[in-house]
Amino acid sequence: MDSYGPPLDRSHSLASGLEKSSPTWRKPSHSRSSSTLSSRHSRQIIKDWEVVDDLHVEMHIGGEMTPPGICEGYLLKRRKWPLKGWHKRYFVLEAGILRYSKHQHDVSRGRVQGSLDVSRAVMSINKKSNRIDLDAGDILYHVKAKSHELFYIWVTKLQAHRLFKKSEAAPVHAPAHGAAAERAQRNGAVTASSAGLGGSAAASEVLPSADAAVNSKVSAWLRQSHEPDACAQELNRCHLDLSEINRLIQRLQALEAGQTFTNGELQRIISTQNLSLEKPKKSKSGKMWGHSRTLSTVEALGMVRLVCEQRHWCYWYMFNRLLLFTPNHTLGCVFNPKPIRGITKSLSSSHLSSSSHLGASVPSIPDYVYSQLSPQTAASPEGRKLQQDICSMSLRVLASLKSVHETLSQERQKLQETWEQNHLHQLNPLPEVRQPGLRLHPGLRLHPGLRLHPGLRLQTDASLFLPPQPAAARAPSRRAPSVADSAAEYFDASDDVLCGSSSEASDESGLSDGSTSNSEPDDGHASATRKYRASISRTPNSAVPKSTGRRTALPAHCPDNSHVGLMAILYNNIGKDLARVSMPAPLNEPVNLLQRLCEELEYSELLDTANATADPFQRMVYVAAFAISGYSTATFRNRYKPFNPVLGETYECVREDRGFRLISEQVCHHPPISACHAESDSFSFWQDQRWKNKFWGKSVEILPTGMVNATLSRYGDHYEWNKVVTCIHNVFSQQRYLEHYGEVTIGNLNSNVCTCRITFVKSRYWSSDSSKNEVQGTVLDQSGSVIHRFGGLWHEGIFCDTLPTPKCVWKPHPQPKDYLLYYGFSTFAMELNELTPDLEPLLPPTDSRLRPDQRMLEEGRVDEADRMKDEIEEIQRERRKELAKRGEEHVPRFFKKSKDSCGRDVWLTNGTYWKLRDDPGFANTENLILW
Numbered sequence: 001m002d003s004y005g006p007p008l009d010r011s012h013s014l015a016s017g018l019e020k021s022s023p024t025w026r027k028p029s030h031s032r033s034s035s036t037l038s039s040r041h042s043r044q045i046i047k048d049w050e051v052v053d054d055l056h057v058e059m060h061i062g063g064e065m066t067p068p069g070i071c072e073g074y075l076l077k078r079r080k081w082p083l084k085g086w087h088k089r090y091f092v093l094e095a096g097i098l099r100y101s102k103h104q105h106d107v108s109r110g111r112v113q114g115s116l117d118v119s120r121a122v123m124s125i126n127k128k129s130n131r132i133d134l135d136a137g138d139i140l141y142h143v144k145a146k147s148h149e150l151f152y153i154w155v156t157k158l159q160a161h162r163l164f165k166k167s168e169a170a171p172v173h174a175p176a177h178g179a180a181a182e183r184a185q186r187n188g189a190v191t192a193s194s195a196g197l198g199g200s201a202a203a204s205e206v207l208p209s210a211d212a213a214v215n216s217k218v219s220a221w222l223r224q225s226h227e228p229d230a231c232a233q234e235l236n237r238c239h240l241d242l243s244e245i246n247r248l249i250q251r252l253q254a255l256e257a258g259q260t261f262t263n264g265e266l267q268r269i270i271s272t273q274n275l276s277l278e279k280p281k282k283s284k285s286g287k288m289w290g291h292s293r294t295l296s297t298v299e300a301l302g303m304v305r306l307v308c309e310q311r312h313w314c315y316w317y318m319f320n321r322l323l324l325f326t327p328n329h330t331l332g333c334v335f336n337p338k339p340i341r342g343i344t345k346s347l348s349s350s351h352l353s354s355s356s357h358l359g360a361s362v363p364s365i366p367d368y369v370y371s372q373l374s375p376q377t378a379a380s381p382e383g384r385k386l387q388q389d390i391c392s393m394s395l396r397v398l399a400s401l402k403s404v405h406e407t408l409s410q411e412r413q414k415l416q417e418t419w420e421q422n423h424l425h426q427l428n429p430l431p432e433v434r435q436p437g438l439r440l441h442p443g444l445r446l447h448p449g450l451r452l453h454p455g456l457r458l459q460t461d462a463s464l465f466l467p468p469q470p471a472a473a474r475a476p477s478r479r480a481p482s483v484a485d486s487a488a489e490y491f492d493a494s495d496d497v498l499c500g501s502s503s504e505a506s507d508e509s510g511l512s513d514g515s516t517s518n519s520e521p522d523d524g525h526a527s528a529t530r531k532y533r534a535s536i537s538r539t540p541n542s543a544v545p546k547s548t549g550r551r552t553a554l555p556a557h558c559p560d561n562s563h564v565g566l567m568a569i570l571y572n573n574i575g576k577d578l579a580r581v582s583m584p585a586p587l588n589e590p591v592n593l594l595q596r597l598c599e600e601l602e603y604s605e606l607l608d609t610a611n612a613t614a615d616p617f618q619r620m621v622y623v624a625a626f627a628i629s630g631y632s633t634a635t636f637r638n639r640y641k642p643f644n645p646v647l648g649e650t651y652e653c654v655r656e657d658r659g660f661r662l663i664s665e666q667v668c669h670h671p672p673i674s675a676c677h678a679e680s681d682s683f684s685f686w687q688d689q690r691w692k693n694k695f696w697g698k699s700v701e702i703l704p705t706g707m708v709n710a711t712l713s714r715y716g717d718h719y720e721w722n723k724v725v726t727c728i729h730n731v732f733s734q735q736r737y738l739e740h741y742g743e744v745t746i747g748n749l750n751s752n753v754c755t756c757r758i759t760f761v762k763s764r765y766w767s768s769d770s771s772k773n774e775v776q777g778t779v780l781d782q783s784g785s786v787i788h789r790f791g792g793l794w795h796e797g798i799f800c801d802t803l804p805t806p807k808c809v810w811k812p813h814p815q816p817k818d819y820l821l822y823y824g825f826s827t828f829a830m831e832l833n834e835l836t837p838d839l840e841p842l843l844p845p846t847d848s849r850l851r852p853d854q855r856m857l858e859e860g861r862v863d864e865a866d867r868m869k870d871e872i873e874e875i876q877r878e879r880r881k882e883l884a885k886r887g888e889e890h891v892p893r894f895f896k897k898s899k900d901s902c903g904r905d906v907w908l909t910n911g912t913y914w915k916l917r918d919d920p921g922f923a924n925t926e927n928l929i930l931w
């Protein structure tokens with residue numbers, strides 16, 4: 001195998017964008033943390049793994065995606081238990097499903113030992129050891145091919161199947177639209193102008209044809225709305241552009257490698273054939289036999305095979321010098337080409353003649369392909385031209401996709417609202433008639449203090465609170481109105497208040513819905529969230545905060561870090577707290593974890609409002625909104641990691657404009673703990689943050705421990721709540737995103753009048769983007785009755801429809817201009833690390849604002865920042881060693897360890913910071929030297 005050339009450990013991945021070459025960032029990303037591994041060897045192994053994405057698979061022939069062919073053969077499969085050793089198993093990959101059996105003959109007998117949908121698995125490969133890992137969460141396969149060639153073929157095939165299956169699952173093709181529009185037209189719902197409206201036309205099909213009002217409104221929408229047409233055109237353009245880009249890239253690669261065939265063509269051939277990778281058995285007549293299913297076709301189509309008898313080499317020869325199989329390694333390859341006539345022809349003619357090139361110097365397929373993927377300077381004018389074309393075309397596609405996305409989201413929202421409003425009319429044509437079958441959760445009772453609106457109509461989404469019930473129990477039943485119905489009416493009454501006019505209420509309010517009798521609890525959640533969402537979107541954004549004199553942008557744009565390989569870093573730090581893993585500076589954002597604690601106070605006005613609210617139940621709603629608001633930063637913050645504070649580092653934040661001041665300190669190194677304390681006239685807020693990680697292959701869960709605390713001065717409340725899990729999905733890929741899920745319970749340690757439960761709903765993998773990030777909450781009284789309910793999305797806002805005036809209790813501020821160029825920071829986040837001349841002399845030298853590496857990164861001096869970061873971490877290590885030598889322990893300066901009411905360790909302020917700052921001033925105290 002070695003003779004196939006060395007370069008399997010190149011950082012240019014076969015198909016992943018994770019480890020693109022980078023002259024600036026060739027510094028091996030694992031170097032920093034490699035000390036955690038025992039041997040150089042194990043580091044090497046980790047380094048060679050790559051996650052494969054499906055971007056580079058070439059499967060289009062003439063614009064259509066070709067279904068990939070079957071692939072079958074023996075692979076070595078890692079034993080399940082103990083996880084040691086390998087056994088040979090026969091694998092068949094067909095229609096996106098990878099099945100395996102013990103032996104080849106088991107397949108025909110239907111004896112399958114396991115199967116996995118490859119489109120749902122994360123695929124990691126190790127080119128050095130020919131290994132492929134497929135991780136579908138619950139099912140995990142570790143397999144190994146016997147040779148590079150087999151490995152390459154399997155990888156190519158797997159990619160092809162994944163891509164095809166994914167594309168099948170998410171069809172965006174236009175042709176169906178015409179048919180749908182036609183059908184819709186037959187229903188009389190749309191006029192001729194709607195042909196080609198695609199999804200929108202299809203939506204009209206589900207409208208109950210009996211309801212003329214519904215039909216007319218939606219068809220009016222369809223008539224007026226031409227955006228989907230524009231989108232379809234735009235997408236068609238994108239499609240063409242992408243094909244063109246693909247062609248240009250291939251051309252460029254071929255040009256640079258001086259080759260006639262492109263990598264894409266090779267991949268396409270492998271993808272589309274039916275392949276049996278087993279050694280063709282010798283028949284009595286001495287003929288070579290392949291898999292029975294494929295053999296005759298193979299011969300019929302003139303499969304290209306050269307056998308070089310003298311040297312006992314068997315060349316399976318696809319293109320010029322592409323496949324080289326030796327009897328010792330790979331044992332034959334039988335192709336059942338689907339009719340790609342041109343290619344078969346070219347195989348058999350011009351390329352056969354180049355057999356004389358074959359030999360030990362011939363690069364293997366992987367080498368060939370990797371060489372194609374290597375960045376090469378396109379010296380020729382044609383190459384440069386190609387590069388420019390690729391660039392400008394890519395930008396065009398990006399712009400188109402952005403605009404399509406925006407338009408479609410708006411249209412969807414409009415349609416949704418139109419549909420919901422009309423749907424209500426249909427379900428509740430007569431306001432006085434009670435809708436049968438309404439059920440309410442026993443916990444959802446009417447609070448004695450609540451007044452019912454006189455003009456009651458029955459529209460509610462009580463299903464929100466319904467626990468799962470067997471289908472029989474969901475059947476509508478007629479019964480007398482009950483307290484539960486009254487509660488439902490109460491919610492409806494709220495809508496009236498919201499909309500001002502009772503007759504128009506159902507048209508305007510996004511909150512009412514009569515469709516409760518047979519909705520699944522999950523659907524209930526989703527539909528409630530849709531309504532909350534609609535109401536939130538109608539709430540105007542809070543006025544742009546008046547200028548605080550603080551900066552509105554960072555000094556420099558964020559660096560591109562898409563090339564930095566994360567895999568090695570994370571593997572090398574398994575078991576470590578992700579947030580604390582040291583990463584190269586381009587992976588960092590110029591704020592640290594102490595500052596991120598402060599960021600949770602971005603919406604501190606909610607605590608001020610709570611403190612000004614007399615009713616304890618309503619007060620709780622605002623506290624809950626505050627607890628949720630702290631999670632909203634996650635929306636745009638998944639590309640960079642906050643700096644880890646060093647032990648003893650501090651941070652202060654004085655916000656006269658918001659009326660609070662905060663201090664935080666890194667109080668412990670093992671485990672790393674950051675503590676903070678904030679105070680204002682209306683509240684105090686403190687927490688210490690530490691967390692654990694769970695690494696799931698393609699995602700990382702952050703499980704915070706420790707409670708968050710807030711007290712309100714006016715009512716003496718002491719609220720305490722837990723945090724939910726934050727999950728970094730697709731951690732290795734550029735499609736990384738954050739999700740929060742779990743339950744938060746807010747208690748009041750000084751009063752048991754009410755509690756609050758908030759659910760951060762875990763999205764299902766098929767859920768649409770608009771239903772991601774759902775939050776639902778209830779405020780309960782002592783007996784467990786629901787007094788208030790609220791919901792929405794943690795990145796868009798929270799609506800409470802049970803307040804005397806139902807309203808959006810919280811909505812995140814709009815993001816500042818160009819925020820994506822500034823790490824996705826909000827205005828508040830931009831301000832966190834701002835250092836003004838009047839502030840500087842007042843800070844202790846341990847303040848994060850004075851930390852040089854973070855400052856360098858903020859100023860765009862990324863390389864310097866990285867070096868400085870190494871130095872600061874080294875200083876910290878030295879300091880720890882010194883302390884250990886002296887048998888001492890680090891004592892935090894401004895926080896002390898204590899126990900909370902449940903006996904848990906907590907870090908509380910010792911009350912000295914602000915006093916020292918005033919007198920004698922930190923310039924006159926003894927301070928730690930951290931950098």
Ligand SMILES: CC(C)CCC[C@@H](C)[C@H]1CC[C@H]2[C@@H]3CC=C4C[C@@H](O)CC[C@]4(C)[C@H]3CC[C@]12C
Binds near residue numbers: 639640691704728
């Ligand atoms: C470079 C890439 C891979 C790493 C990105 C990691 C980022 C997204 C991670 C690292 C540390 C993480 C934070 C750690 C702790 C918390 C507290 C939790 O209650 C809310 C989420 C929050 C605030 C996390 C958000 C996501 C986070 C910032």
